[in-house]
Amino acid sequence: MIPQRSVDSAAPLAAGRGEVSESVVTALRTGARLRCPRGAAVRADPWGEDLQLALYVLYELHYRGFADVDAEREWDPDLLRLRRDLESVMREALRADLRDAPRTVDEAFGPLLVEPVEPTGGVSHHLEKQGDLGQLRDYAALRSLYHLKEADPHLWVVPRLRGRAKAGMVAIEYDEFGAGRADRIHARLFADLMADLGLDPAYGAYLEHAPASLLATVNLMSLFGLHRALRGALVGHFASVEITSSPGSRRLAAALRRCGAGPAAARFYDEHVEADAVHEQVVRREVIGGLLADEPELEADVALGCAATLLLEDRLAAELLGAWERGLSPLRKPLDVPSGTARAGQDPEDTA
Numbered sequence: 001m002i003p004q005r006s007v008d009s010a011a012p013l014a015a016g017r018g019e020v021s022e023s024v025v026t027a028l029r030t031g032a033r034l035r036c037p038r039g040a041a042v043r044a045d046p047w048g049e050d051l052q053l054a055l056y057v058l059y060e061l062h063y064r065g066f067a068d069v070d071a072e073r074e075w076d077p078d079l080l081r082l083r084r085d086l087e088s089v090m091r092e093a094l095r096a097d098l099r100d101a102p103r104t105v106d107e108a109f110g111p112l113l114v115e116p117v118e119p120t121g122g123v124s125h126h127l128e129k130q131g132d133l134g135q136l137r138d139y140a141a142l143r144s145l146y147h148l149k150e151a152d153p154h155l156w157v158v159p160r161l162r163g164r165a166k167a168g169m170v171a172i173e174y175d176e177f178g179a180g181r182a183d184r185i186h187a188r189l190f191a192d193l194m195a196d197l198g199l200d201p202a203y204g205a206y207l208e209h210a211p212a213s214l215l216a217t218v219n220l221m222s223l224f225g226l227h228r229a230l231r232g233a234l235v236g237h238f239a240s241v242e243i244t245s246s247p248g249s250r251r252l253a254a255a256l257r258r259c260g261a262g263p264a265a266a267r268f269y270d271e272h273v274e275a276d277a278v279h280e281q282v283v284r285r286e287v288i289g290g291l292l293a294d295e296p297e298l299e300a301d302v303a304l305g306c307a308a309t310l311l312l313e314d315r316l317a318a319e320l321l322g323a324w325e326r327g328l329s330p331l332r333k334p335l336d337v338p339s340g341t342a343r344a345g346q347d348p349e350d351t352a
Contacts, residue, residue: 019044024054046090134329164289192268250273
C-alpha cells in the first residue's frame with residue numbers, strides 16, 4: 001500500500017549505509033552533535049553507497065530538509081565541514097576520471113548535437129523498444145529524486161550570471177517552472193506521471209530505493225550549484241541536460257504509451273520534447289555564449305560540467321541495463337505495486 005503523505009512535504013530520513021551516512025542520519029534524527037571521525041570521509045569510496053547517501057542528505061538540508069529535522073541544521077558547522085570533506089573526495093575522483101575529457105565547448109557538446117543522441121547509454125532506447133511497465137516504474141521511481149527537484153539547483157547560478165547568460169537562463173527556467181502556472185511546473189508533471197504509474201509521488205519517497213549511481217547524478221548538480229566557483233560547470237551540466245533531453249523524452253513517451261500507461265504519464269515527456277528543443281538553442285547561444293563572452297576563462301569548466309554529467313549518466317545506465325538484462329530490478333528494495341495495476345511483463349489488458 002502506498003503511504004499517504006503530502007506530495008510537497010519534507011521527506012523522511014533514510015537509514016544510513018555506512019559509517020559516514022549513519023553518523024549524519026543519527027545527528028539529524030536525534031538533534032545531537034555530529035560524531036564522525038575525520039578520517040572516515042577520506043576513506044570512503046567516492047562512488048559508494050555510504051559517501052553518496054551522506055552527501056545527498058547533507059545537500060537536502062539546502063532544499064526542503066527532512067521531516068522532524070531542525071531547519072537550523074542547514075548551517076551546522078560540523079555538518080558543513082563534513083560536507084566539504086566529502087565534496088573534496090568526490091571532486092578528486094571526478095578529476096581523475098575526467099583526466100582526458102574535452103576542454104573546449106565545441107569538443108564537449110559537438111557529439112551531442114548529432115542524432116541519434118543517447119547520453120545514458122541506451123536506457124531510453126531499451127525502454128522504447130523492449131521495456132515493460134515494471135522497468136518504467138523502476139526508472140520513474142529512481143528519477144523522481146532528480147525530477148521532483150528539477151530546475152531547483154540550476155537556479156543557484158542565476159545571481160552568478162549577468163547579461164545574456166542570465167536572461168537566457170531565466171527564460172528557460174520560467175518554462176521549467178510552468179510559465180506562471182503551478183499545474184504546469186515540470187516537477188508537478190512528473191509527480192502526476194508517478195501517480196499514473198501507481199507510484200508514490202511524494203517528494204523523496206524513493207530515497208531508500210536509490211543506489212549510489214543514481215544519488216551521484218543528483219549530487220553532481222547540487223555540488224555545482226552550491227559553489228560559485230563551479231558556476232561554469234553548472235552551466236555545462238544544465239546545457240547537456242537541455243541539449244539531450246528532447247530525443248530521449250520522445251522515446252520515453254513512446255515507451256509509456258506502448259506499455260499502456262495513462263495520459264498523465266506521457267504528458268511529462270511530451271512537454272520536454274517540444275520545450276527542450278527550443279531550450280537547446282537558447283542555452284547554446286545565450287547561456288553558454290553569453291557566459292563565455294563575459295568570462296571566457298570558464299570554457300574548460302563548462303566542458304567539464306558536460307563531461308561529468310555524461311560520465312555519471314553512463315554509469316547509471318550501465319547499472320540499470322545490467323540489472324534488467326539479468327531479470328532483476330536496479331532498486332535497492334522492491335517497489336510496492338498497487339493492486340489493479342499492470343506488473344512487469346504483464347499486458348495492461350490482462351489487468352482488466
